[in-house]
Amino acid sequence: MPSLRDYRDRITSVKSTKKITSAMKMVAASKLRRAQGQAEAAQPYALAMAGMLTRLSANVVVNAASPKLLAGTGSDQRHLIIVVTSDRGLCGGFNSNSVKCARNKINELKRAGKDVSIVCVGRKGYDLLSREFPKDIIHSFKGVFGKKGVEYAQAHKIAQYVLDRLDDNEFDICSLVYNSFHSVMVQEPSCVQLIPFQEALIEGLSEEIDKEVERAVKSPYSFEPSEEEILAKLLPRNLGIQIFRAMLDSSAGEQAARMTAMDNATRNAGDMIGDLTLKYNRARQASITKELIEIISGAEAV
């Protein structure tokens, strides 16, 4: 049976853990607010770009001469999968969810006899996937979620890397797996195809796009230099934006997941302290009773 001292030590240690988790919850809450603000600030650019893309793609016919980003390479043998996770742990099932989604996708593709290569964004995704697919990971970006939140420059770097690989003709289809942020309680892993570009996949913007299309029909646009040339310039930037949006979503989701996880942890610690205190008091009472009995029986013996 543990001694009184053991109980006391346990209680102190759980109490300090509780302090840490509740502080982490506060920090995550304020970071979440910032991340959401950032995601909101990024909205106008993404909207404007999506609007332009819809207007352009309505005017451009896809043919063999179209940029690879739009038309693809004509094959679907080699897949590149970008997995976005967080850099830090202690956020519940957040990372394992997106990794699980990626793993399913990879296994499915492999069963179908396709070649898969993986690019990890965020340290945790690399840690989890490198055990299972050590040979398939061709690159990993770590520490991309800076202290000040997600920076566009990081997304640009990743997009540049992907474009370089496309230039080298190293893959045919590129998809992105990340946790999309629905609410503080719900982050859902989702998988979107980036290359070749698919219009329908600009999530959550469809209504705005309808408006854009309406506007475009109303007023005839002229394009300078030409539709094709603008499209060729727009698509690589759009790739960066898609990655940026995924990273923003993921970083908001990470903080939300951490907040929920730490809230649970704090509550569990509270329960545990109550439990331990009860046991401690019982043990204390037992030792007092034992001492009294010893004194009384000692006195009787005399």
Place this chain on the structure above:
Amino acid sequence: MSKVMNFELVSPEAKLVSEPMYQVEIPGDDGAFGVMAGHCSILSSLRAGVVTLHKEEGSSDNRRIFINGGFADVSAENCTILAEEAIDVADLSKESLEQYLTDLNEDLGIAEEIHDKKHIEDNIALTKAKLAAVAI
């Protein structure tokens, strides 16, 4: 017709400028062009260069903003510029840009991979464009 249009300069991270403008000069890929209210609808890609904002007719203290290329979406009442990087020309310093250019040229000498070279060359072109903007 109103004499001003809604002008917006948007970067991926934030809306940088959003106010009514009298006239805006935009560095289009096919040559610079000026936009005023009532301009015909046009979608243009932009090269790295300076966007000049005229708040009122004939105003002299015009704001000049350097952008590293992007896109302009112009209609009769609206003018939206998308740029990945935008910085006030007044905030650019000639000395540090020149220093950066020398560094880049050194890097170009060392770089081996073809993609790295291309990125450094892009960067050099961009820095030269910035220098040109400062010189005016």
